[in-house]
Amino acid sequence: MRRQQALVGGMPPPSRIESVVKAIFLTAICLVVVVPFIGVVSTSLASPEQVIKSGGFVLFPTHGIDWSAYKSILSGGTVTQSLLVSGFVTAVGTAIALFLTCTLGWALSRRGSVGNKPLLLLVLISLLFNPGLIPSYLVVQQFGLLDSLWAIILPVSVSAFNVIVVRAYFVGLPAEVLDSARIDGASEWKLFWYIGLPLSKAVVAVVGLFYGVGYWNSFFGALLYLNDSSKWPLQLVLRTYVVNGVEIGAQDLGAAGEALPPQTSIQMAILMISIVPILCVYPFIQRHFAKGVLTGAVKG
Amino acid sequence: MSLFTRLRRDYPVLLLAIPGLLIIFAFHYFPLWGNVIAFQDYQPYLGVGKSLWTYLGNFSTIVDGDPEFLNAVKNTLVLTAIQTVIVFPAPIVVALVLHSLLSNRIRQFVQTVIYLPHFMSWVIVVAVFQQMLGGTGMINNWLRSHGYDPIHVIGNADAFRALLTSQVMWKDTGWATILFLAVLSQIDRSLYEASAVDGASRWKQTWHVTLPGMKPIIILLLILKLGDSLTVGFEQIILQQSAVGAEVSEVLDTYVYNNGILGGDWGTSAAVGLVKSVVALTLVLGANKLAHRLGEEGVYRG
Numbered sequence: 001m002r003r004q005q006a007l008v009g010g011m012p013p014p015s016r017i018e019s020v021v022k023a024i025f026l027t028a029i030c031l032v033v034v035v036p037f038i039g040v041v042s043t044s045l046a047s048p049e050q051v052i053k054s055g056g057f058v059l060f061p062t063h064g065i066d067w068s069a070y071k072s073i074l075s076g077g078t079v080t081q082s083l084l085v086s087g088f089v090t091a092v093g094t095a096i097a098l099f100l101t102c103t104l105g106w107a108l109s110r111r112g113s114v115g116n117k118p119l120l121l122l123v124l125i126s127l128l129f130n131p132g133l134i135p136s137y138l139v140v141q142q143f144g145l146l147d148s149l150w151a152i153i154l155p156v157s158v159s160a161f162n163v164i165v166v167r168a169y170f171v172g173l174p175a176e177v178l179d180s181a182r183i184d185g186a187s188e189w190k191l192f193w194y195i196g197l198p199l200s201k202a203v204v205a206v207v208g209l210f211y212g213v214g215y216w217n218s219f220f221g222a223l224l225y226l227n228d229s230s231k232w233p234l235q236l237v238l239r240t241y242v243v244n245g246v247e248i249g250a251q252d253l254g255a256a257g258e259a260l261p262p263q264t265s266i267q268m269a270i271l272m273i274s275i276v277p278i279l280c281v282y283p284f285i286q287r288h289f290a291k292g293v294l295t296g297a298v299k300g
Numbered sequence: 301m302s303l304f305t306r307l308r309r310d311y312p313v314l315l316l317a318i319p320g321l322l323i324i325f326a327f328h329y330f331p332l333w334g335n336v337i338a339f340q341d342y343q344p345y346l347g348v349g350k351s352l353w354t355y356l357g358n359f360s361t362i363v364d365g366d367p368e369f370l371n372a373v374k375n376t377l378v379l380t381a382i383q384t385v386i387v388f389p390a391p392i393v394v395a396l397v398l399h400s401l402l403s404n405r406i407r408q409f410v411q412t413v414i415y416l417p418h419f420m421s422w423v424i425v426v427a428v429f430q431q432m433l434g435g436t437g438m439i440n441n442w443l444r445s446h447g448y449d450p451i452h453v454i455g456n457a458d459a460f461r462a463l464l465t466s467q468v469m470w471k472d473t474g475w476a477t478i479l480f481l482a483v484l485s486q487i488d489r490s491l492y493e494a495s496a497v498d499g500a501s502r503w504k505q506t507w508h509v510t511l512p513g514m515k516p517i518i519i520l521l522l523i524l525k526l527g528d529s530l531t532v533g534f535e536q537i538i539l540q541q542s543a544v545g546a547e548v549s550e551v552l553d554t555y556v557y558n559n560g561i562l563g564g565d566w567g568t569s570a571a572v573g574l575v576k577s578v579v580a581l582t583l584v585l586g587a588n589k590l591a592h593r594l595g596e597e598g599v600y601r602g
Contacts, residue, residue: 010489011502026410135331223538
């Protein structure tokens with residue numbers, strides 16, 4: 001025998017050099033991801049003096065924490081307004097999208113019912129092509145949805161991919177449970193609502209989180225369809241004030257007449273309020289998603 | 301069973317399918333009709349019904365090679381090439397390193413960190429990059445305060461492609477490891493054990509066991525990528541285009557948006573969009589066929 005050392009997962013143990021190189025590599029990657037976020041949080045919370053002294057950006061707030069940037073953007077005005085819009089779009093959009101996706105997924109999971117195969121094919125084929133920018137715009141225009149929040153909710157409310165994921169889960173539900181309920185006279189709707197959905201909470205939650213993140217982050221639909229800036233979601237406001245660097249004046253904020261915090265602090269605070277909701281749901285997504293995406297990919 | 305009895309039996313199922321199908325139909329299939337304006341001199345105030353037909357006139361932009369259009373094609377292909385050569389392999393490397401870790405805890409920690417940027421919108425990613433690399437950004441502040449010259453990245457046309465590439469990598473390299481890690485965990489462990497008994501080093505095992513095990517997923521993803529090769533970073537570029545100009549930043553999708561919806565040249569833009577969609581669909585189907593020829597699974601069978 002040439003090798004007596006224990007194999008780990010079928011491989012000889014790593015050499016010391018290999019371990020060190022990997023440790024450096026992974027630490028570097030993690031720092032590249034995390035440091036920018038720390039910079040954003042710190043700048044949004046640093047005291048005005050420190051921000052001005054450091055020339056704009058702060059890696060650690062050393063002069064105490066100052067919430068004035070958040071107060072100024074959340075006390076009414078453009079940013080507050082857009083936050084409400086984004087909240088509305090995300091909540092209503094996610095509810096509608098979940099309902100449509102789950103009912104369709106459920107119907108497609110009833111193999112052997114009339115038209116099941118052609119309808120499934122119809123959904124699958126829609127994954128293969130994209131209608132294109134101009135045709136989509138014309139349709140939204142034709143439906144009279146321009147400058148309406150429905151224009152950013154409805155077109156993306158059924159993702160064929162999510163329908164397939166949900167369907168795959170429904171197909172896997174134990175047939176005996178559904179059959180016995182059917183024998184007891186439960187209608188299709190009752191089967192779906194009282195048995196199918198409660199048994200599928202995990203996948204419904206993940207798909208819901210995905211729609212939620214999608215709606216919260218949606219930017220281009222709003223740019224395309226909404227001219228009226230009072231209907232702009234947070235992402236468009238973020239683009240205007242942070243990416244394009246348009247100066248934020250007192251008239252854009254609720255705090256007219258007061259001394260404003262430094263521009264960079266306000267910008268970073270806007271950036272933070274668009275990031276925080278994602279950070280809040282991220283642990284749930286992270287826990288459930290790796291499984292969800294794979295069932296979809298494997299069984300689809 | 302006759303169709304009628306089956307309908308009577310199954311209509312509650314169909315009722316449940318209808319709302320979702322309506323949305324797919326309205327926003328995915330119905331818009332296909334809008335492509336007719338590719339053959340018209342479309343004027344919004346006339347609508348599709350009254351606009352004049354130009355038949356293939358709009359396609360002359362493509363056939364005759366309008367310089368702006370060609371520039372968009374060039375930029376699209378260059379970016380796609382960069383993304384295939386540099387961006388695509390990155391998550392494979394990261395996944396291999398993560399997979400080789402002995403500690404589950406460290407692996408999960410790193411995964412949690414590197415998946416995060418995927419969930420940030422492009423607006424956030426672009427904003428964060430400006431923070432870090434902009435003229436008054438964190439890195440330049442640090443360089444200046446330590447007596448070095450600042451680097452000029454944001455708004456610099458020469459650095460634009462590098463900037464786009466690094467943004468894509470920052471956002472999605474971590475997330476893209478998921479599929480590779482899933483495949484890696486399914487490679488038969490006995491293959492490793494057998495090769496180790498035969499005296500293979502870790503490096504040799506990676507080369508002769510791990511990579512062949514990943515071949516199907518790599519081919520599958522390359523096929524999908526080929527189908528997407530005319531679509532690069534639309535939102536990402538729209539956000540940053542004004543700072544660097546069209547010369548380096550215009551791609552096919554931004555061309556359609558800028559000329560059609562902003563510029564009012566609806567017919568030509570629709571024609572470009574239509575050709576792009578048809579080419580993309582052909583590429584996917586063709587690449588899938590090629591994969592089958594090579595004896596791989598591909599995206600679907602048929």
